[in-house]
Amino acid sequence: MIVCVAVVGHQNNPLYIQSFTEADDALKLHHIVHCSLDVIDERVNNPKKSGPLLNETFLGLLYPTENYKVYGYLTNTKVKFILVTTDLDVKDADVRNFFRRFHAAYGDAVSNPFHVPGKKITSRTFAESVSTIVKAFGLSSAG
């Protein structure tokens, strides 16, 4: 199950962060997202260490914690997507698929003429499509 997704701008400014848990652990999840920003910076600046293809948008597993796995994605426009999940046996293909759909939703959101670039995404349509994508991820990895 995905517990948190985040969109972070190129100056590491949060554009969108949403947790999907019942419990009151938003702060903890935000902290995990915050920590992962450093890992992304490290991956991007020292591309030797990263296993997958050079300059791929999908950054792979950033770091596993005891209860969570954190995945990252960096677009061409230097916007970071971060995914925190509680599933410990996740297929890479599922995560890639998730990020592809998420990127499409993000593209739609920033093409909204009322969206101000660099400001938080407040669109309700974006929130809805994100939660649809998040739910779909749960189904595909369970099956």
Next chain:
Amino acid sequence: MGREVSESCIDSLVTEMVFSFCNRFYADKSDLAARRIEAIGYQVGHQLSERYTMERPRFSDHLEAIKFICKDFWSEVFKKQIDNLKTNHRGTFVLQDNRFRWLSRMSVEPSLETGQEGENKATEAMSMHLYFPCGIIRGALSNLGIPCAVSADISNLPACSFVIRIKA
């Protein structure tokens, strides 16, 4: 895939936008009008670049990003690629389009064809139409993390070239 739009609608819209800004909102203040039109282009380019760079690896240097503008971006927007790309390898790039779509149906008013003054007027009127594509290029590149200045000049209709100067 992407949705399609009528080309004649876009042509009319661009022409009307340029006309409105030059002759109604900012009549006699052509530099202000130019800046407004460029700003609209900037926003359009900014949004388009997000969409068109989806599912492709990140660019490692400026040249790769400029090549993307010349090939994929230009094909998406104008259904053709840039015909010639020149660079001095110090941050200046010249993109030449031998048949720029938004100028291909433009002609000079016969009364202006003679005389130096008329020629200047015609060039000025045409150059107003190039602020919008300049803004598109600048918006796309700055969204890719490359701040730059873009200008255009018309050599002979319908060819035109865009000069990109990357800010260090």
